[in-house]
Amino acid sequence: MNSSLYGKIEKAKRYQEEPGRIHFQTAQVEFRGNHDNYTVSLSNSNWHCNCHTFATGFETCSHIMALQRILHDMLDEESRSQHVELVPDAAVHAMS
Numbered sequence: 001m002n003s004s005l006y007g008k009i010e011k012a013k014r015y016q017e018e019p020g021r022i023h024f025q026t027a028q029v030e031f032r033g034n035h036d037n038y039t040v041s042l043s044n045s046n047w048h049c050n051c052h053t054f055a056t057g058f059e060t061c062s063h064i065m066a067l068q069r070i071l072h073d074m075l076d077e078e079s080r081s082q083h084v085e086l087v088p089d090a091a092v093h094a095m096s
């Protein structure tokens with residue numbers, strides 16, 4: 001291996017510990033749900049999912065909310081919070 005790559009590998013390992021350096025601008029993933037696979041996408045800070053819940057007008061769903069949690073540090077404020085404020089964690093705990 002080219003010796004200059006060793007330094008790059010070490011730098012990559014340090015970056016790995018700092019996900020906040022990464023900002024997802026666009027993304028598309030296949031999400032394996034309990035009943036089906038769904039396509040979830042992010043574009044211009046707007047999420048979209050092809051599942052039934054999203055289609056019914058909530059503009060969010062469990063798949064988007066899961067990705068917002070997983071990618072939290074790598075999302076801008078708008079992508080991080082799309083419609084999450086409608087159902088704060090405290091309310092979810094109260095309902096369960």
Ligand SMILES: [Zn+2]
Pocket residue numbers: 038049050051052053054060061062063064
């Ligand atoms: Zn969904």
